[in-house]
Amino acid sequence: MVIDFKCPQCGGGMEYDSELGKLQCRSCQFEQAVEDAPEIEEEEIVQELFDGSTIPDESEFSNEVEEKETSVYEEEQEFMCESCGAAIVTEPEVSATHCPYCGSAVAFGERLQGKLAPDKVIPFTVSKEEAKAGFRKWAKNGLLTPKDFMTEKRLGEIIGIYVPFWLYDMNVNAEADCNCTKKRSYRRGDYIIHETKYYHVYRRANLNFKKVPADASVKLDDAMMDLLEPYDYRRLRKFEPGYLAGFQAEKYGVDAEGLLPRIKERVNGYAQSYLKSTIKGYSTTTYNNQNSVEEKQQEYYTLLPVWLLTYEYKGEKMLYAMNGQTGKVVGTPPVSWGRVAKWISILYGGSFALLTLLAYFLV
């Protein structure tokens, strides 16, 4: 089932506007609240499931067939654009996109319902123009970044995408047991007294971490997505398909359980550093034992806004990402050897001149 976002007034295509926080018609500027936009209708889903045309009914196939069918499903799928009737072929993880023929925003109901229904979403607050300006400014601020990097032409290719994340509420019970010393030295007559006091130190903490994110997209690099953090959760909204209008969206590729080990490791690190911060006033600390039990309390399937830019610079393809809410840019910009040479000469010349002057005035 394809959801398209049609203007109730003129029938034109509507898109989510990050400034208004509403859907706006591209033709007549009509504004519509996200909640009023088309919903995924349960009946239609059931109907399509019954047809078996889009998602195979698992019970009817033997394991072998099921595997085969699933793999077909994983490759690509065809949808029909409700605006122009063209067939939209998409990669399996895409849950919202533009029709390549008529440009209208479409969302795919099957990939947004049931187990795949997102709980929450943070809508884009950085518009496409702001994102372009952000990338340009970031490139300009780089001390070693070439001048011709981030040209207007290439910047036109940025894509606003809702990346699937799992947000976890975690409870951690952590303990640390260690031996600590306090050292001091003082003089008594002709002797220096070295005094070492030994302590046995124990700490236990119960810590709650709220909405620790982990990206569930298979395609995007985990480390890159981690660097995009933090998102401001005050703008976390209940998911409505209308938010996706005009952007791309992906469905999760790894489920909540699959990402749990990564999150456990992460909150364990947080807990240990918290405990460490409570052991103060000692000269040395030696850990005997560090334990922690991490428990998942709740998870939220959430779509977070990211501007993605694949940039080809001198034959090398690079991926840059921007937090669609805060504007933080992530990625390694290319290094301009001309600029490196410039900085080397500045640093060398500067320190050479300084030393020379110093030597001259002090001789």
Added chain:
Amino acid sequence: MKKMRVCRLFAGIGMLLLLTVGFFPCESVRADQETGEVTLESDWVTLTPEDSEEAPVVPEEDWEDPYAAEHARAAQILADNLSATGMTLNGEQRIYDFYGKFSEEEQEEISNWIIAQELKGNISIRVFVAEMNAEDEKYFLEECTDALCDNGYAKEDMAIMLLNLDAYNRGVCIQGYGLCEIQINDDRIEYMLDDIIEWFLADDYVYGVKLFAQEAAYYMTVEEMVPSLPTDTTRPVGGTTYVPYYKDNSFKGKMSRMPWTMIVIVPVLVAGIGIFLMVNNNGSKKTTTDKTYMENDTSGLTAQRDDYIRTSVSKSYSPRSSGSSGSSRSSGGRSSGGGGRSGGGRSHSGGSRRF
């Protein structure tokens, strides 16, 4: 645009090179020292007696020596040393090595060096190497000066140094007579001692002695910071005290010996490390902390114990030092000696230090 930048860069480097080559009197002399060549620098200003507003103090007729006993003892030390080594004072010799510290080649090297420096400063420079008690040093040099100057073996404008190599009294004493008393005043002698002592401590006696001669000649040419007229005559015996020009000069000694290689290599390191850091930081940084996702209201310690177990005590013997900082150099603390007046009535500046 690009061309202009390149031009500017080259112009800058050119200027820097000029700066470094042009303004290194000490450095250029040192370069000579390595090749063994002695050349006169054109930028050295020689000072003639007419340049000085105050004529050097000449021996007075009615001069009564309050340290006659000390001077007699010092004269005896000089005589003993001369007879023991078979040397006689003369107008040619620059270094009198009674101790036998330097080989003949080294003595020749030092002498040649001193002669060159004497020309630069238009003064006499003499060096004595001997063994004696620390309290005799000052009077010994005064006696040597009288003996040299009375016989015309040296100019009245003389910088003289004693290297005392007595096992228990190792030290250096420097005095300046005539014009040298003004130019190489007590404060400057302190600076010279700062520099020279380091080389003696490093066991490079030849270079230390040469540095003394070099700095003595150098100070003869530096007018700034020397008051033209003595303004204070509170010095107990003879001589004059000058308004001290205390200026933080603690780097001076090091800088004058700053090797060329350092001026070249340090900027290479600065540039290298700087670029390394810039290239390394060329990417995105983490902006979350351990506390970003923690809910402060419901998180915290549930148990904590800090149990004291025991105390261990050890002690090490370290006698209280008697205030002096040993052989470490101290620009602030005045060393013993200072100026005075020789038995022959010659007023002088001076300073000495143990090492």
